[in-house]
Amino acid sequence: MAGSYEAMWEKLNLDLDAHAGLLEVLGKFYGDIYLSQDKRLRGMEYLDFVLSEIHGLRIKELQEAKAQGRKVVGTFCVFVPEELVYAADAIQVGLCAGAEAGFDKAEKILPRNTCALIKSFVGFKLSRLCPFFESCDLIVGETTCDGKKKAYEIFGDYAPVYVMEIPQMKQACDRDLWKAEILRFKDTIENLTGRTITAESLKKAIRLINDRRRVLQRLNRLRAAEPTPISGRDVLLINQVSFYDDPARFTQKISELCDELEQKIARGEGVVDGAQRVMLSGCPMAIPNWKLPYIIESSGAVVVGEESCVGTRNTRDLVDETGETLDAMLDALVDRYMRIDCACFTPNRERLDHIVAMARELKVKGVIHYGLSFCQPYGIESFKVEKALREAGIPMLAIETDYSMEDVEQLKTRVEAFVEMIR
Amino acid sequence: MAGSYEAMWEKLNLDLDAHAGLLEVLGKFYGDIYLSQDKRLRGMEYLDFVLSEIHGLRIKELQEAKAQGRKVVGTFCVFVPEELVYAADAIQVGLCAGAEAGFDKAEKILPRNTCALIKSFVGFKLSRLCPFFESCDLIVGETTCDGKKKAYEIFGDYAPVYVMEIPQMKQACDRDLWKAEILRFKDTIENLTGRTITAESLKKAIRLINDRRRVLQRLNRLRAAEPTPISGRDVLLINQVSFYDDPARFTQKISELCDELEQKIARGEGVVDGAQRVMLSGCPMAIPNWKLPYIIESSGAVVVGEESCVGTRNTRDLVDETGETLDAMLDALVDRYMRIDCACFTPNRERLDHIVAMARELKVKGVIHYGLSFCQPYGIESFKVEKALREAGIPMLAIETDYSMEDVEQLKTRVEAFVEMIR
Numbered sequence: 136m137a138g139s140y141e142a143m144w145e146k147l148n149l150d151l152d153a154h155a156g157l158l159e160v161l162g163k164f165y166g167d168i169y170l171s172q173d174k175r176l177r178g179m180e181y182l183d184f185v186l187s188e189i190h191g192l193r194i195k196e197l198q199e200a201k202a203q204g205r206k207v208v209g210t211f212c213v214f215v216p217e218e219l220v221y222a223a224d225a226i227q228v229g230l231c232a233g234a235e236a237g238f239d240k241a242e243k244i245l246p247r248n249t250c251a252l253i254k255s256f257v258g259f260k261l262s263r264l265c266p267f268f269e270s271c272d273l274i275v276g277e278t279t280c281d282g283k284k285k286a287y288e289i290f291g292d293y294a295p296v297y298v299m300e301i302p303q304m305k306q307a308c309d310r311d312l313w314k315a316e317i318l319r320f321k322d323t324i325e326n327l328t329g330r331t332i333t334a335e336s337l338k339k340a341i342r343l344i345n346d347r348r349r350v351l352q353r354l355n356r357l358r359a360a361e362p363t364p365i366s367g368r369d370v371l372l373i374n375q376v377s378f379y380d381d382p383a384r385f386t387q388k389i390s391e392l393c394d395e396l397e398q399k400i401a402r403g404e405g406v407v408d409g410a411q412r413v414m415l416s417g418c419p420m421a422i423p424n425w426k427l428p429y430i431i432e433s434s435g436a437v438v439v440g441e442e443s444c445v446g447t448r449n450t451r452d453l454v455d456e457t458g459e460t461l462d463a464m465l466d467a468l469v470d471r472y473m474r475i476d477c478a479c480f481t482p483n484r485e486r487l488d489h490i491v492a493m494a495r496e497l498k499v500k501g502v503i504h505y506g507l508s509f510c511q512p513y514g515i516e517s518f519k520v521e522k523a524l525r526e527a528g529i530p531m532l533a534i535e536t537d538y539s540m541e542d543v544e545q546l547k548t549r550v551e552a553f554v555e556m557i558r
Numbered sequence: 559m560a561g562s563y564e565a566m567w568e569k570l571n572l573d574l575d576a577h578a579g580l581l582e583v584l585g586k587f588y589g590d591i592y593l594s595q596d597k598r599l600r601g602m603e604y605l606d607f608v609l610s611e612i613h614g615l616r617i618k619e620l621q622e623a624k625a626q627g628r629k630v631v632g633t634f635c636v637f638v639p640e641e642l643v644y645a646a647d648a649i650q651v652g653l654c655a656g657a658e659a660g661f662d663k664a665e666k667i668l669p670r671n672t673c674a675l676i677k678s679f680v681g682f683k684l685s686r687l688c689p690f691f692e693s694c695d696l697i698v699g700e701t702t703c704d705g706k707k708k709a710y711e712i713f714g715d716y717a718p719v720y721v722m723e724i725p726q727m728k729q730a731c732d733r734d735l736w737k738a739e740i741l742r743f744k745d746t747i748e749n750l751t752g753r754t755i756t757a758e759s760l761k762k763a764i765r766l767i768n769d770r771r772r773v774l775q776r777l778n779r780l781r782a783a784e785p786t787p788i789s790g791r792d793v794l795l796i797n798q799v800s801f802y803d804d805p806a807r808f809t810q811k812i813s814e815l816c817d818e819l820e821q822k823i824a825r826g827e828g829v830v831d832g833a834q835r836v837m838l839s840g841c842p843m844a845i846p847n848w849k850l851p852y853i854i855e856s857s858g859a860v861v862v863g864e865e866s867c868v869g870t871r872n873t874r875d876l877v878d879e880t881g882e883t884l885d886a887m888l889d890a891l892v893d894r895y896m897r898i899d900c901a902c903f904t905p906n907r908e909r910l911d912h913i914v915a916m917a918r919e920l921k922v923k924g925v926i927h928y929g930l931s932f933c934q935p936y937g938i939e940s941f942k943v944e945k946a947l948r949e950a951g952i953p954m955l956a957i958e959t960d961y962s963m964e965d966v967e968q969l970k971t972r973v974e975a976f977v978e979m980i981r
Contacts, residue, residue, distance in 0.1 A: 246937045246958075248671075278726045281704045284904050285938035298904060300727045303701045308738035309723070315731035481707050481721060511934070514669045515708035535669075 140191045143198060147269040154264055157236060158190065161423055168429045172366055174406050176399065178392030179369055185376050189422070193379060194266040200226055201270065206328050209271035211256060212279055213449045214301050214475060216468050219321050221340035221382070223328040228267050229378025230256055230274070233421030235538040237262030244289050250509040251537040252421060253286045260293055267379065268294065273327055275320075277301050279479040280512050297323055301479055314469045321465070334461040341454045341464060347382045350389045351450040357396045359439060359497050362405025363412065364396055367438020368428040374445045375422040410437040411554050414494050416520060417505035418513050419444035427505055427534060430543065434551045435558075440497045442490050443505070448475060451489075478512035486516070487523040494529050500557040501530040503550070508537045530557050563614045566621060570692040577687055580659060581613065584846055591852045595789055597829050599822065601815030602792055608799050612845070616802065617689040623649055624693065629751050632694035634679060635702055636872045637724050637898060639891050642744050644763035644805070646751040651690050652801025653679055653697070656844030658961040660685030667712050673932040674960040675844060676709045683716055690802065691717065696750055698743075700724050702902040703935050720746055724902055737892045744888070757884040764877045764887060770805045773812045774873040780819045782862060782920050785828025786835065787819055790861020791851040797868045798845040833860040834977050837917050839943060840928035841936050842867040850928055850957060853966065857974045858981075863920045865913050866928070871898060874912075901935035909939070910946040917952050923980040924953040926973070931960045953980050 144151060165186055169179075185193070197207050206225040210217075211232060220227040235251065237258025242249075245257060259265040268274070276287035276298045287298050299316050302309035325331055354373065358365050373392075377385055413436045415428065420443065428438055441447065452474045455467040476486035494502055502524055506514045517533050524531045532553040536542055567574060588609055592602075608616070620630050629648040633640075634655060643650040658674065660681025665672075668680060682688040691697070699710035699721040710721050722739050725732035748754055777796065781788050796815075800808055836859045838851065843866065851861055864870065875897045878890040899909035917925055925947055929937045940956050947954045955976040959965055 244941060246934075246941075248932065249934070249938070278904060281902075281934035282938070284726065285901065285935055288905055289938065289941060300725075300729075300732070302723075302735070303707065303726075304723045306723075306738070306742075308735045312725070312731045312735045315729070319729075478708065479704075481701060482711055509671065509932070509934075511669075511672070511704035511932075512708055515672070515705070515712065518667060518669075518712060 140195070143195060144190070144266060147194075147266050148263055149266060149269065150263040153262060154190070157234075157264055161189075161234075162187075164423060164425070168368060168425050169372065172369070172406070174404070175369065176365060176392055176395050178388070178395045181388045181392070182369070182372050182376055185380060186372070190266050194270060196381070197226060197228070197267075197270045201272075206272040207270050208324070208327075209267060209274045211252075211275075211283065212277045213444045214277050214279065214472055214477070215275045215299065216317060216320065216472060218337060218340040218344050218454065218468060219317075219324050219332060221343055222332045222337040223324045223330045224336070225272075225324060225328050228271070229375075229421070230267055230271075231259045231265040231422065232256040233375075233424035233538070234259075236264050245286055248509050249286065250282050250507045252419070252507055252510075253282050255421070255538065257286065257290055260290070271295070273297055273323075275299060279477060280510070282509065301477075302473075303479060303481055305473060305480060310469065310473055313473055314466075317465060317469050317472075332461070334459065334464065337461060337464045338456075341456060341467070343382050345453045345456060347377060347386045348450045348453055350386045350393065351377060353393050354389060354396070355440070355447065355450070357393055357400060360400045361412075361498070362403070363407060363410065363437045363439055364399045364405055366406050366432055367415070367441070368425055368432060371420060371425065371428055371438070371441060371445065374441065374449070375420070377449075378445070407432075407437050410435055411501070411557055412437060412439045412497065412499045413554070413557075414438065414440040414442060414497055414499045414502045415446070415505055416442040416490055416502050417517065418507045418510050420505070421445065424538060426538070426540070426543065427503070427536065427546065430547050430550050431503060431554075434547060435554045436550070439499060440493055442493055444477075447489075447493065448477070478516040483516065487519060490520055491523055491527045491529070494524065494527070499529070501532065501553060503553070504531055504533045506533065506535045508535050563618065566618060567613070567689060570617075570689050571686055572689060572692065573686040576685060577613075580657075580687055584612075584657075585610075587846060587848070591791065591848050592795065595792070595829070597827070598792065599788060599815055599818050601811070601818045604811045604815070605792070605795050605799055608803060609795070613689050617693060619804070620649060620651070620690075620693045624695075629695040630693050631747070631750075632690060632697040634675075634698075634706065635700045636867045637700050637702065637895055637900070638698045638722065639740060639743065639895060640767050641760060641763040641877065641891060642740070642747050642755060644766055645755045645760040646747045646753045647759070648695075648747060648751050651694070652798075652844070653690055653694075654682045654688040654845065655679040656798075656847035656961070657682075659687050668709055671932050672709065673705050673930045675842070675930055675933075676705050678844070678961065680709065680713055683713070694718070696720055696746075698722060702900060703933070705932065705934075724900075725896075726902060726904055728896060728903060733892065733896055736896055737889075740888060740892050740895075755884070757882065757887065760884060760887045761879075761882075764879060764890070766805050768876045768879060769809045770800060771873045771876055773809045773816065774800060776816050777812060777819070778863070778870065778873070780816055780823060783823045784835075784921070785826070786830065786833065786860045786862055787822045787828060789829050789855055790838070790864070791848055791855060794843060794848065794851055794861070794864060794868065797864065797872070798843070800872075801868070830855075830860050833858055834924070834980055835860060835862045835920065835922045836977070836980075837861065837863040837865060837920055837922045837925045838869070838928055839865040839913055839925050840940065841930045841933050843928070844868065847961060849961070849963070849966065850926070850959065850969065853970050853973050854926060854977075857970060858977045859973070862922060863916055865916055867900070870912075870916065871900070901939040906939065910942060913943055914946055914950045914952070917947065917950070922952070924955065924976060926976070927954055927956045929956065929958045931958055
C-alpha cells in the first residue's frame with residue numbers, strides 16, 4: 136500500500152523509513168498467522184483488506200473526514216463512551232498499542248518495568264510510527280490502572296490528552312462520580328467539535344454502537360458451534376478491527392460474515408478437526424498482538440471465546456434504547472458502562488461469575504489466562520480467576536508475557552502441555 | 559523481651575520459633591543501624607525502648623485495652639482517618655510491612671512481581687509473625703494502588719478486611735465520593751465499637767491527632783537546623799513509631815525530645831560534620847525498612863527531610879479545629895484528607911511543588927527518590943519529580959529497590975557517587 140499513501144504519511148510527519156519497516160514486518164506476520172489458515176470464511180477477505188489498508192485507506196478516510204470539519208478521538212479503553220463521540224459527529228478510533236515499537240524511546244520517559252501496552256502507545260507516538268495518533272484531535276485516557284493513569288501525565292507532554300476518571304467500586308457514590316465524568320466528557324466533546332449533542336443525535340449514536348455490539352454478540356453465538364466454524368484468531372481480528380473501522384460499515388460486513396457462518400454451521404463444517412476448545416481470558420490484545428492465540432491454535436487447541444476488553448467485555452452489554460430524553464439516554468450510558476467488569480474494580484466478583492458461566496456455555500476444556508507482564512490488576516486477579524475456575528472444575532493455565540518473540544518456544548511448550556493435559 | 563510475653567504470643571497464635579528468629583534479627587539490625595550512632599539525643603531512649611518492646615509491651619497494652627472492650631483497627635495508609643477511630647474509643651495501629659518475612663507464602667497467593675510492602679503484610683499474616691495483625695478487630699485497606707487494591711481482595715480470605723475507596727482526581731465529584739467513603743467508614747467504626755461518634759468525641763480525637771502532627775511538624779522544623787542536630791534515621795524511626803504508639807504519650811515524649819533538640823541547636827551541636835544535606839522522597843518506609851537511610855548516612859550524607867507517607871505527607875496538614883458540629887468536623891476531615899498529595903492522584907502537581915519547596919527550605923544539595931520495585935504510581939511519578947527538580951537546579955538520584963539486602967553494596971556505590979557529585 137506504500138506507494139499511494141507516502142505523501143499522506145509524510146504530511147502526518149511519520150518516520151517514513153521506520154514506518155515502511157513496520158508495515159513490512161506486519162505484513163509478513165499477518166501472512167504467517169492469518170493468510171496461512173485453511174477453510175477460512177470468504178467474509179474474512181474484508182478483514183484482510185482492512186488490515187492491509189490499516190495505515191492507508193482508513194487513515195485517508197479519517198483525513199477526508201477531518202477536511203470536512205469532523206474530529207477524530209483516539210482511545211485505549213472500553214470505558215470511553217463512544218456514543219457521545221459519534222453523537223457529536225466525531226470519529227472514535229482505538230490506538231495502536233499491540234506491537235513492540237519505539238520501546239527504547241518509551242523507556243526514556245517511563246520505567247522499564249511498565250507493561251508492554253503502555254510502552255507500545257508511548258513508543259508508537261515518540262517514534263512517529265502511527266498515523267492514527269497523528270490524526271487524533273484528542274486522545275482520551277482513563278484511570279483504569281496505575282500504569283496508564285500515571286503514564287498519561289507524562290504522555291500529555293507529547294499529545295493532546297484528556298483523562299476520564301473510572302471509579303473503583305460500584306457503590307452509589309461511584310455511579311455519581313461516573314455520571315459526573317460522563318457529563319464532563321460530553322462537554323469536552325461538544326467543545327472539541329463545536330456541536331451540541333442532542334437527544335436525536337445521541338439516540339442515533341446509541342443505536343449505531345449497539346448494532347455493532349449486537350452483530351459481535353451474534354458472531355460470538357455462532358462461533359460457539361461444534362465443530363468450531365471459525366478460528367479464534369479470526370474472531371480476535373474482527374474484535375480488534377471493530378475498534379477502528381467505520382461502525383456502520385463494519386456492522387454490515389460482519390453481518391454478512393455471520394450469514395456465511397450460519398450456512399457453514401448448517402453444513403456441519405468446522406475449521407479444525409479434533410482441536411481442544413479453550414477460552415482466553417485476561418488482558419486486552421490490541422492489534423497486532425496475535426502471539427498467544429497463534430501459539431494456542433498451533434498447539435492442538437482452538438480459541439472459542441475471548442473474555443477480555445478486545446472480546447466479550449466490549450460487547451456483552453447494550454445501552455438501553457428506550458430512553459427518549461437526553462437525560463434518560465445519558466443515564467442509560469452511565470449504567471451500561473458501570474456494568475463493565477474490569478479488574479480495576481474491587482471487588483470484581485461479576486468477572487469471576489462471567490468467566491465461569493462463559494466457560495460452561497462454550498463447553499471449553501480449559502481456560503488460558505493471559506496477563507501482560509507488570510499488569511497488576513489482571514495479574515493479581517488471575518489468582519482469583521484460577522480459584523473460581525478450579526471450584527467449577529475447569530482447568531486454567533496462567534500465561535504472563537509481553538510483546539517480544541523471545542518466549543514463543545517456551546510458551547508453546549507450556550501451552551502444548553496444557554492442551555495435552557485437558558484432552 | 560521474649561520471656562515475659564511468650565504466653566501472650568502463644569495465645570495470639572504466633573509461630574513462636576519463627577517469631578523469636580525475627581526478633582533476634584531485628585534486634586541485631588537495630589543495634590547496627592541505631593544504637594551505633596554517636597551524639598544521639600537522650601530523648602531517643604524512649605524510641606529505643608518502644609522499639610525493643612515493639613511486639614511486647616505495646617501488644618500487651620492493646621490486649622489490655624481489648625479486655626476492656628476497646629477495638630483495635632489496623633491500617634497501611636495515611637488516608638485512613640484515625641480521628642474517627644479514636645472518636646469511637648478504638649485504637650489505630652499501622653501494620654508491619656517493612657521486612658522480608660513470609661515472602662515464600664505470600665508468593666503463593668500473589669504474583670511474585672508484587673511490591674515488597676504488599677508481600678510483607680501478606681507474608682507477616684500468613685506466617686503468623688505479627689502480633690499487631692493478630693490483635694486487630696478490623697484491618698482497613700484502601701484503593702491507593704492497583705497492587706494493594708487487588709491484594710486486599712485475596713487478603714480478605716485471611717483477615718477481617720474493610721476497604722476504603724480513595725478518589726483519583728480532586729474534582730468536586732471526587733470530594734463527594736470521598737465524603738461518602740468517610741461516612742461509610744464512620745458507620746463501620748460505630749458498628750465495630752458499638753459506640754456513637756459525637757461532636758464531643760470527634761473534637762477530642764481531632765485535637766489528639768492534630769497534636770501529634772504538630773509535634774512532628776515542630777520536630778521537622780528543628781531538625782532542619784545547621785549543623786544537623788539529629789540523624790535522618792532517628793527522625794524516620796520517630797515517624798514510624800508514630801503509627802503504632804499511643805498518640806498522647808507519643809506526643810508528650812516527642813515534645814520533650816524537641817525541647818532537648820532546641821537546647822542542642824542553641825549550643826550549635828550537630829550529629830555529623832561535613833555531611834551533605836539530602837532529602838528522601840518517594841515510597842513509604844515502614845518499620846523496619848531502614849536500609850536506604852542507613853546507606854545514605856554511611857556515605858557522607860545526612861537525611862534532613864522525608865517527603866513520604868512516613869514523613870511529611872502524614873503530618874503536613876492539620877484538620878481544621880474550628881468546627882463545632884459533627885457535620886462541620888466531618889467536612890473538615892474530608893477536606894484535610896483530600897489535600898494528601900499521594901501519587902494515586904492524577905494529576906499530582908501539588909506533590910512536585912511540595913518537593914521543590916521542601917528541598918529549597920531544607921537547603922539540600924540533592925534529593926534521593928526511593929521507589930519500591932513494582933510500585934507503579936511512585937515509579938512513574940519519579941520521572942516527573944526528576945524533571946521538576948532538574949528545572950529547579952536540584953540534582954536527584956532515583957533508587958529502586960526492595961527489602962532484600964542483596965543490593966546493599968551496589969546501592970552504596972551509587973549513593974556515594976551521588977554524594978560525591980553534589981558535594
